[in-house]
Amino acid sequence: xxxxxxxxxxxxxxxxxxxxxxxxxxxxxxxxxxxxxxxxxxxxxxxxxxxxxxxxxxxxxxxxxxxxxxxxxxxxxxxxxxxxxxxxxxxxxxxxxxxxxxxxxxxxxxxxxxxxxxxxxxxxxxxxxxxxxxxxxxxxxxxxxxxxxxxxxxxxxxxxxxxxxxxxxxxxxxxxxxxxxxxxxxxxxxxxxxxxxxxxxxxxxxxxxxxxxxxxxxxxxxxxxxxxxxxxxxxxxxxxxxxxxxxxxxxxxxxxxxxxxxxxxxxxxxxxxxxxxxxxxxxxxxxxxxxxxxxxxxxxxxxxxxxxxxxxxxxxxxxxxxxxxxxxxxxxxxxxxxxxxxxxxxxxxxxxxxxxxxxxxxxxxxxxxxxxxxxxxxxxxxxxxxxxxxxxxxxxxxxxxxxxxxxxxxxxxxxxxxxxxxxxxxxxxxxxxxxxxxxxxxxxxxxxxxxxxxxxxxxxxxxxxxxxxxxxxxxxxxxxxxxxxxxxxxxxxxxxxxxxxxxxxxxxxxxxxxxxxxxxxxxxxxxxxxxxxx
Numbered sequence: 440x441x442x443x444x445x446x447x448x449x450x451x452x453x454x455x456x457x458x459x460x461x462x463x464x465x466x467x468x469x470x471x472x473x474x475x476x477x478x479x480x481x482x483x484x485x486x487x488x489x490x491x492x493x494x495x496x497x498x499x500x501x502x503x504x505x506x507x508x509x510x511x512x513x514x515x516x517x518x519x520x521x522x523x524x525x526x527x528x529x530x531x532x533x534x535x536x537x538x539x540x541x542x543x544x545x546x547x548x549x550x551x552x553x554x555x556x557x558x559x560x561x562x563x564x565x566x567x568x569x570x571x572x573x574x575x576x577x578x579x580x581x582x583x584x585x586x587x588x589x590x591x592x593x594x595x596x597x598x599x600x601x602x603x604x605x606x607x608x609x610x611x612x613x614x615x616x617x618x619x620x621x622x623x624x625x626x627x628x629x630x631x632x633x634x635x636x637x638x639x640x641x642x643x644x645x646x647x648x649x650x651x652x653x654x655x656x657x658x659x660x661x662x663x664x665x666x667x668x669x670x671x672x673x674x675x676x677x678x679x680x681x682x683x684x685x686x687x688x689x690x691x692x693x694x695x696x697x698x699x700x701x702x703x704x705x706x707x708x709x710x711x712x713x714x715x716x717x718x719x720x721x722x723x724x725x726x727x728x729x730x731x732x733x734x735x736x737x738x739x740x741x742x743x744x745x746x747x748x749x750x751x752x753x754x755x756x757x758x759x760x761x762x763x764x765x766x767x768x769x770x771x772x773x774x775x776x777x778x779x780x781x782x783x784x785x786x787x788x789x790x791x792x793x794x795x796x797x798x799x800x801x802x803x804x805x806x807x808x809x810x811x812x813x814x815x816x817x818x819x820x821x822x823x824x825x826x827x828x829x830x831x832x833x834x835x836x837x838x839x840x841x842x843x844x845x846x847x848x849x850x851x852x853x854x855x856x857x858x859x860x861x862x863x864x865x866x867x868x869x870x871x872x873x874x875x876x877x878x879x880x881x882x883x884x885x886x887x888x889x890x891x892x893x894x895x896x897x898x899x900x901x902x903x904x905x906x907x908x909x910x911x912x913x914x915x916x917x918x919x920x921x922x923x924x925x926x927x928x929x930x931x932x933x934x935x936x937x938x939x940x941x942x943x944x945x946x947x948x949x950x951x952x953x954x955x956x957x958x959x960x961x962x963x964x965x966x967x968x969x970x971x972x973x
Contacts, residue, residue, distance in 0.1 A: 440549070441520070442482065442530045444561050445503055447496065447580035448572055449489035450515050453482045453561065454527075460557065468553070472560030475567030482561065484568055486519040496580075497587045506535035508543060516544055530554045601724055601747040607717045608738040614710045618643070621703045625650070628696055632656055632688040635679040639672060644707060647700040649676070654693055656680050727811040727826035731833075732786040732804065739782045740808070751809075751816035758812075759783060759805035783808065788833055796840040803836050 442453040460471060460481055471481040488511070490496040495511060502509035520529070521544065528547045531537040532555065537548030566572055622643045630637050633656045640646045645667055653662040659680035664673045721729045721737055725747060728737040743761050744750035753761070760767055762781030770777045779798035783789060783805055792800040807829040814825050 440530055441485065441525070441527050442554075442557060442561070443516075443532075444558060445499070445532075446565065446569070446572075446577070447584045448569075448577060449487060449496075450499075450512060451484060451569060452486040452515075452519050453568070454485045455482050455530075455557075457481050468556040468560055472564050475564050478560065478564040478568055482557075482568065486515070487569060487571070488515045489571075493583065493587060496584050500584060500587075503533070503536065506533060506539070508536065508539045513544065516540065516546065520544075520546060530557065532558050600720075601741055604717065604720055604724060604738050605742040605745070607713060607720065608735070608742045611710065611713055611717065611735075614706060614713065618703065618706055618710065621699060621706065622647070625696065625699050625703060628699070630685070632685045632693075633680065633683050634685050635683055636676065639676050639679060640668070644704070647703050650700050651697055651704075654697065655688070656683055656685065725812070725815040726823055727815050728808065730823060730826040731808055731811045731830055732783065732788075736782055736786050740812075743782065747812065747816045751813040753809065753812075755802075755806040755809040758809045759801055788837060792837055792840065796837075799840060800833075800837060804833055807833055 440455045442455060444451045444453060457471070457480075460468065470477075472478045490499065490511075499509045499511055502512070516529075519525075528549050529537075529540065531540065531548045531550055534550040537550050540546050541548050561568065566577060625647060626637045629650055636646070636649070640649060648667045649664060652664065652667060653659050657680075659677050664676070668676065717738060718734045721734045725737055725741070728740070728747075731737075732740070740758065740761060741747050741750055744753060750758070760778055760781045761783070763778040764781075766778040769775075780789065780801040783801050784797070786804060788804050789797055789800050811826050811829060
């Protein structure tokens, strides 16, 4: 079996002498490489190809790290194995490299943990196995190659630098915070001298420039603010300066306030320059993402993901809630509804939708944003065609949700529909025959009048009949109501009669029952009278 070993000096090909070396465990393999003599007994150097220059070594090292077959390695294997018709297996450290060698050169390759232990032993006794290499030279070559390889990994194209976008958007957010802090400090500090000015001038830049132009409150009357403020606000400021309730301020304090105001203006100008720089970088690096969600939202998504490539790896569901991780985990912990959007909430499409449709629009926009990010990150030449088509679909979905009319989209992303408004109501044509009065008899007008009167009478008769028909049900209802009342009264009378009859029957029964009792009493009395007479 042959072993391919990569060194900083070049490629080496070893032949394994002992057959059971690859089948042994890790500790047993290391015992065979304990000393240089044991290492020479275990394996033998068969071929060695030294790198001619540092660029060759760097190219070979980068190809190996990426799992690719370099031209130098291919030529080395062809000259050492294929041309010599060696049919032994080749032990390789990387499985990907072994697959490529097997596909392109038809050399059977082996990769296993035992091969890794064998490579470790070879590395320990490399200077003894390769006699042309000295230990000091090998260390210098490895150090130089390591520096070159790290430099190569850090090397980037100036047109494809998403790291600059991450730093720029972070600095932009920091500048916004500092600007707000400085402006509020200037307003509060100068408010002790002229408190009414803060309410009259809402714009921060105009407020700071006004302070720098006038300084003390007494100078407002003679200072020209035409380049800073409109005429109405300028007159109000001058009137307020005359009747201000602020306290007097020393010149030393005013100088510090002016210096702080100058810092605010300088930061504001640099912030504008940084925004223009960020816009240009986003249009170069991620033009499709910029067209879909805007410069600031796209830059924040890239910064949150770490890089454009990392953002391209995220699914649409992750892109949708990117920036709302705290709310997501809080919702999962408390078993509440999860958030519907993160940074993508600030996109113009989501902002245009109503409250009930913001979640749907953020989901649609996140799906297209993930596709666009993959195009920008992985395509060789990024174009705007895909973003234009996807943005048209997102806008069509927005119109559909908001109740507007939706047209079909062409392949280019352009809405296909009526170019102008089409009047669908029928238009009556002009009848010139109605203007002519020829052919009419003198009595024709009177006949027309009589016909009109007859038509009116007929219409009136019809209306009366309709009114009578409408009134009939009301009369019927009244009759029905009266009949119902009569039936109720009759039923009440019948009920009272029945009650009277039942009372009479009860009285007769009671009388009939009382008669035998009275007869019995009379008989008893007569008997007592007879006994008393005796």
